[in-house]
Amino acid sequence: MAVYAIGDVQGCYAELLGLLEQIGFDERNDRLWFAGDLVNRGPRSLETLRFVRSLNAVTVLGNHDLHLLASACDPRQRKRKDTLHAIFEAPDADDLLAWLRRQPLMHHDATLGYTLVHAGLALQWDLATAQACAGEVEAVLRSERYPEFFSAMYGNEPGSWSPALKGWERLRFITNCFTRLRYCDSGGRLALEEKGPPGSQPRHLRPWFDWPERNSRDLRIVFGHWSTLGAFDAPGIHALDTGCLWGGKLTACRLDVQPPQRFEYGCPGACKPGLKKKSG
Numbered sequence: 001m002a003v004y005a006i007g008d009v010q011g012c013y014a015e016l017l018g019l020l021e022q023i024g025f026d027e028r029n030d031r032l033w034f035a036g037d038l039v040n041r042g043p044r045s046l047e048t049l050r051f052v053r054s055l056n057a058v059t060v061l062g063n064h065d066l067h068l069l070a071s072a073c074d075p076r077q078r079k080r081k082d083t084l085h086a087i088f089e090a091p092d093a094d095d096l097l098a099w100l101r102r103q104p105l106m107h108h109d110a111t112l113g114y115t116l117v118h119a120g121l122a123l124q125w126d127l128a129t130a131q132a133c134a135g136e137v138e139a140v141l142r143s144e145r146y147p148e149f150f151s152a153m154y155g156n157e158p159g160s161w162s163p164a165l166k167g168w169e170r171l172r173f174i175t176n177c178f179t180r181l182r183y184c185d186s187g188g189r190l191a192l193e194e195k196g197p198p199g200s201q202p203r204h205l206r207p208w209f210d211w212p213e214r215n216s217r218d219l220r221i222v223f224g225h226w227s228t229l230g231a232f233d234a235p236g237i238h239a240l241d242t243g244c245l246w247g248g249k250l251t252a253c254r255l256d257v258q259p260p261q262r263f264e265y266g267c268p269g270a271c272k273p274g275l276k277k278k279s280g
Contacts, residue, residue, distance in 0.1 A: 003112060004252045004263075007240030008224040010064060011042025011083055012267060015250045019265035023252055024262065028056065033107065033255070035224030035240050036062025036117075036118030036179065037232040038100075039084065042245050046086040049096050062118040062225060063179040065146045069141075070150035072097050077150075101141050105178040106134040114255050115216075119225040120181035120208040122161045122173075123188035126215040133174045140171060160189045182226050184208050197228040209237045222253065231262065 004023060009016050025032070038052055038059065039045035045068075048257035052059060068084050071077045072093075078084070087093055107116040108131065121130050140149045153169035153175060159263040165173060176190060182190040183205040194201045198210075207229070208214070209221070217236065231251060236262060244250040244267040254261040 001256065002030040002254055003033065003256045004030065005035060005114075005116060005222045005238070005240060005252050006253075007035050007242055007251045008037040008062065008227070008244070009034070009039075009042070009048055009052075009250065010037050010218040010245045011039050011045035011048050012244045013042075013044035013047040015244055015265055015267045016048060016051070019252055019263065020252045023254075023263050024263055032057040033116050033222070034059040035116060035222060036060045037224060038062070039068050039087070040064040041081060041083055043083065045083055046090055046096075049087060049100065050092070053096060053099050055223075058107050058116065060107055060116055060118050061100075061103050061105050065103070066150075066153065066175070066179060069097060069101055069146075070153060073147045073150045077154075098262075104134060104138055105175075106130060109131065113220055113257060114222055115219045116222045118179050119223060120177060121214070121216045121221070122164060122177045123184065123208065123211055123214040124161050125177075126217070127219060130216065134178065137171050137174050137178075156190070156192045159192075160187065179225070181208050182229075184211070186211060186213075195228065197230075200228075222255070231260075231264075232262070238243060241244060 001266060032055060034052060034057060038048050071084060072088060087096065108127065140146060149171060153172060155172055158165060158169050158173050159171060176192060180192050181190060183194045183201050185204050191205050194205060198207055220236045222238045226239060227241045227243035227246060229239050232244050238253055240251050241255055242249040242251045242264060247268060249264040249266055252263045
């Protein structure tokens with residue numbers, strides 16, 4: 001069985017089908033992992049959501065997936081650049097949104113030896129802590145309290161982890177790590193406003209995975225979210241968001257072989273990478 005992890009699709013349904021054809025994906029024998037952000041900004045979010053739901057796939061939640069769910073709860077959260085209207089109007093909208101709301105923030109496969117998240121992990125988190133933190137948010141998302149969560153989800157604070165964090169502030173920090181993190185400082189304070197490629201950030205910041213003291217350094221982590229980082233591999237780190245939406249490529253990474261094998265499918269996209277502000 002081949003296992004392929006796929007970067008941010010963001011509604012680029014035709015490109016996803018092209019990539020799966022390119023790698024010879026066999027639904028009967030192969031497995032797909034999606035690194036989040038299935039929807040939004042691309043042209044065919046509804047078809048993407050329906051297709052991924054139909055598969056026996058692993059899907060972790062990204063910031064755009066959570067934004068879709070929040071926007072369904074409260075139309076005031078909807079943004080001008082969103083391309084989610086077809087989902088809201090679909091006859092199967094309730095089923096699709098209920099399915100999405102039950103997807104995890106993190107997937108760890110001990111046999112394969114990989115951990116999948118959308119964005120990143122706090123420096124202080126080891127595997128057990130990260131799994132427990134993900135479980136806290138997932139439990140609320142799957143409960144009747146999920147509208148309260150979405151009303152409290154947006155925001156950049158608190159910026160630093162403490163086990164003493166409580167309530168919505170704790171859940172907001174956890175969510176921001178899993179779905180929005182790119183850079184942080186040596187103490188683990190998140191710099192969520194920084195979205196450019198490495199080298200563009202203030203000198204006191206580094207990519208979250210580049211701090212040697214992070215407690216997840218023994219994991220092999222696969223993630224998306226960071227289109228300006230692009231294709232990136234380092235020991236224990238595999239970045240998959242190669243900017244399909246922005247005219248880049250859609251990437252799959254085969255994880256059951258060593259070294260992992262990358263596949264890329266060219267995408268016409270809405271614009272060329274770097275010409276518009278990335279929102280990840």
